[in-house]
Amino acid sequence: xxxxxxxxxxxxxxxxxxxxxxxxxxxxxxxxxxxxxxxxxxxxxxxxxxxxxxxxxxxxxxxxxxxxxxxxxxxxxxxxxxxxxxxxxxxxxxxxxxxxxxxxxxxxxxxxxxxxxxxxxxxxxxxxxxxxxxxxxxxxxxxxxxxxxxxxxxxxxxxxxxxxxxxxxxxxxxxxxxxxxxxxxxxxxxxxxxxxxxxxxxxxxxxxxxxxxxxxxxxxxxxxxxxxxxxxxxxxxxxxxxxxxxxxxxxxxxxx
Numbered sequence: 607x608x609x610x611x612x613x614x615x616x617x618x619x620x621x622x623x624x625x626x627x628x629x630x631x632x633x634x635x636x637x638x639x640x641x642x643x644x645x646x647x648x649x650x651x652x653x654x655x656x657x658x659x660x661x662x663x664x665x666x667x668x669x670x671x672x673x674x675x676x677x678x679x680x681x682x683x684x685x686x687x688x689x690x691x692x693x694x695x696x697x698x699x700x701x702x703x704x705x706x707x708x709x710x711x712x713x714x715x716x717x718x719x720x721x722x723x724x725x726x727x728x729x730x731x732x733x734x735x736x737x738x739x740x741x742x743x744x745x746x747x748x749x750x751x752x753x754x755x756x757x758x759x760x761x762x763x764x765x766x767x768x769x770x771x772x773x774x775x776x777x778x779x780x781x782x783x784x785x786x787x788x789x790x791x792x793x794x795x796x797x798x799x800x801x802x803x804x805x806x807x808x809x810x811x812x813x814x815x816x817x818x819x820x821x822x823x824x825x826x827x828x829x830x831x832x833x834x835x836x837x838x839x840x841x842x843x844x845x846x847x848x849x850x851x852x853x854x855x856x857x858x859x860x861x862x
Contacts (some may be wrong), residue, residue, distance in 0.1 A: 609649040610822065611798045617650045619708035624804070626723055635723045637716070637804040639815070648709075649800035653698035654825040655686040658758075660789040662774045662822055666765050670695030679852060680765040682774050683703040684789070684797065687746070687758040691794055692832040703757055706742045709815070713804065714739055717813060724810050742813035763797055763818040775821040784824075797821065 623645075627636035637757035641648050659682045668680035688699040706815035719734045721727050725738070745754045765772055778785030789795060 608798055609647055610648045611651050614650050614652055614702050614705065617705060619705055619712060622709060622712050626712060626720060633702055634806055635783045637724060639801050639804050647800060652686060653702050654794050654796045655696060655699045656689040656691060657685055657789050657793055657795050658687060659675055659685045660790050662776065678766055681762045682765060683762045685758045685760050687756045689756045703743050706759060710741050738811045738813060740812050742815055751761045761797065761819040777821060777823045779825050781823060789822055789824060790828060793824055794826040796823040796825055812848055
């Protein structure tokens with residue numbers, strides 16, 4: 607079924623709804639997620655954001671350190687981060703993050719109200735259920751200081767479905783599909799993303815939303831972003847032997 611992707615600025619998480627689905631083998635119930643009076647699929651177009659770990663072409667994450675050993679289990683993956691674009695803060699991602707947090711809060715409320723059928727747990731407070739939730743947007747921290755560097759949203763989708771091999775459309779900044787387009791670390795991209803499933807039981811009682819994606823728009827390649835012109839940290843040092851940088855001579859340029 608063709609998905610109707612709504613611009614993130616027009617997406618209202620207050621219209622999001624959840625319901626209990628079929629009972630699984632472990633006795634827990636599947637959770638359905640939809641939006642609006644017609645129970646539409648949750649699908650939206652994200653704002654532009656920097657990606658650091660894109661795997662959207664070829665065999666996806668197959669053969670990587672974190673990928674599967676069987677290509678049939680390969681996934682296309684992409685992260686959207688709140689990192690600055692060039693030197694400017696990405697304020698649109700901050701607004702988008704607020705929407706994602708609102709979605710997670712609505713899921714948290716539903717699971718808390720139906721904790722026995724979803725988690726097979728009873729009498730948990732909302733904060734206790736929150737501890738079991740894997741949030742859509744996560745903190746990425748500095749390994750040395752523990753300081754939060756940026757927030758990110760991870761998207762993934764299986765390369766192989768039941769009866770076909772999936773391909774991710776890579777588009778230019780106008781939305782035109784690039785036949786040989788790639789996405790590189792540091793590029794600024796927008797994505798057509800959708801709620802692939804509400805998962806439960808991961809790592810015991812963990813639950814959350816797995817977000818998939820279908821198309822990637824390369825809004826600006828990393829090499830085309832504004833580059834720093836000065837490094838102020840070097841401005842205070844003085845050296846008697848300092849000299850202006852001399853470009854290396856090529857074979858066509860004779861030494862005079």
